[in-house]
Amino acid sequence: MADLLAALRRGEQMLELNNQEEEIERPLVERKNPFHIYENNDFLQRYRFTKHTALHIIEELTPALERHTSRTNAVPVHLQVLTAMRFYAVGTFQLLHGDECGLSLSSLSRIIVQVSTEIARWRRRYIHFPNTPEQVARTQEEFFQYCDFPGVVGAIDCTHVPIRCPGGENAQRFINRKGRFSVNVQAVCNHNGLLINLVARWPGGTHDSRIFRECQLKENLERESHEEKWLLGDSGYPCQPYLMTPIQNPVGRGEIRYNRAQVRGRNIIERTFGMMKRRFPCMNELRLKLNTTLMTIVAVGVLWNLSILRNEPEIAGPDGIQVPGDQLPPPGMNNVAGHLRRQRIIQDNFV
Numbered sequence: 331m332a333d334l335l336a337a338l339r340r341g342e343q344m345l346e347l348n349n350q351e352e353e354i355e356r357p358l359v360e361r362k363n364p365f366h367i368y369e370n371n372d373f374l375q376r377y378r379f380t381k382h383t384a385l386h387i388i389e390e391l392t393p394a395l396e397r398h399t400s401r402t403n404a405v406p407v408h409l410q411v412l413t414a415m416r417f418y419a420v421g422t423f424q425l426l427h428g429d430e431c432g433l434s435l436s437s438l439s440r441i442i443v444q445v446s447t448e449i450a451r452w453r454r455r456y457i458h459f460p461n462t463p464e465q466v467a468r469t470q471e472e473f474f475q476y477c478d479f480p481g482v483v484g485a486i487d488c489t490h491v492p493i494r495c496p497g498g499e500n501a502q503r504f505i506n507r508k509g510r511f512s513v514n515v516q517a518v519c520n521h522n523g524l525l526i527n528l529v530a531r532w533p534g535g536t537h538d539s540r541i542f543r544e545c546q547l548k549e550n551l552e553r554e555s556h557e558e559k560w561l562l563g564d565s566g567y568p569c570q571p572y573l574m575t576p577i578q579n580p581v582g583r584g585e586i587r588y589n590r591a592q593v594r595g596r597n598i599i600e601r602t603f604g605m606m607k608r609r610f611p612c613m614n615e616l617r618l619k620l621n622t623t624l625m626t627i628v629a630v631g632v633l634w635n636l637s638i639l640r641n642e643p644e645i646a647g648p649d650g651i652q653v654p655g656d657q658l659p660p661p662g663m664n665n666v667a668g669h670l671r672r673q674r675i676i677q678d679n680f681v
């Protein structure tokens with residue numbers, strides 16, 4: 331036994347010496363092509379997209395991800411993209427996912443960062459608010475057909491994406507009402523769940539109404555508050571001329587009908603969060619560095635819109651984990667102009 335231990339020690343010393351003198355060549359890893367080994371339905375369950383859409387994403391990302399190198403073991407673009415998509419679809423520990431796809435932890439982390447960054451660059455292409463009169467009118471008509479509420483251009487809400495402790499002196503700001511570290515993500519969607527605005531940078535301890543109060547969208551709507559267009563939000567937001575909220579204690583037929591239409595129109599954003607987390611379970615918990623987490627959330631938002639625009643099949647299973655939003659806005663946030671406009675909407679459309 332002593333001789334064996336001595337031999338092992340000598341081997342370790344020789345390995346350390348070789349590491350200092352020259353880089354040890356890593357063995358080539360056989361990487362299978364998922365397009366060849368999975369049938370269509372199995373591919374959809376594993377990567378959350380059909381093969382046709384996955385090929386489209388790969389083609390779009392190839393110029394940015396293609397590596398001009400003489401290394402024989404470089405990860406090809408299609409496997410980089412599918413590796414990131416598999417992470418979005420699984421959301422497990424990176425080490426376990428790295429073992430599954432035959433990549434080291436450092437390679438897997440680098441791929442997730444690079445692919446997420448490039449997909450997030452598509453944000454302006456796929457996530458945009460209706461701005462032209464034609465776009466606004468079409469969105470309002472579609473919402474009216476859906477929930478019988480006039481003038482609506484979007485439904486707004488926030489959802490929490492759990493994260494690991496980010497560390498640093500501001501870590502406590504990321505603890506939400508449930509006592510978990512999270513990022514509070516604000517989104518606005520249209521009548522069919524397409525994201526038209528996304529804000530993914532606030533700590534989980536931030537109130538929903540503050541995120542809206544300090545976002546660019548609120549400034550834009552405030553400048554156009556004279557126009558007949560508004561968002562639908564829950565009771566965690568203040569009633570504003572451009573943001574219609576439910577009446578806490580409705581009295582009479584008009585207020586009851588208003589609340590019924592308001593809730594129906596607003597609930598689309600809550601369902602969207604659930605379906606998005608079902609398609610991309612990584613949103614149920616992201617164990618990444620904070621900057622990579624924020625980039626990944628934006629990338630998932632882009633991919634969600636892409637799944638709608640390309641009519642991707644729904645993913646079966648329960649909706650993702652939801653942390654309820656704030657129930658009431660801070661005192662003093664409601665204003666007279668918002669209440670007056672809400673009463674006029676009720677009188678003109680629901681009485």
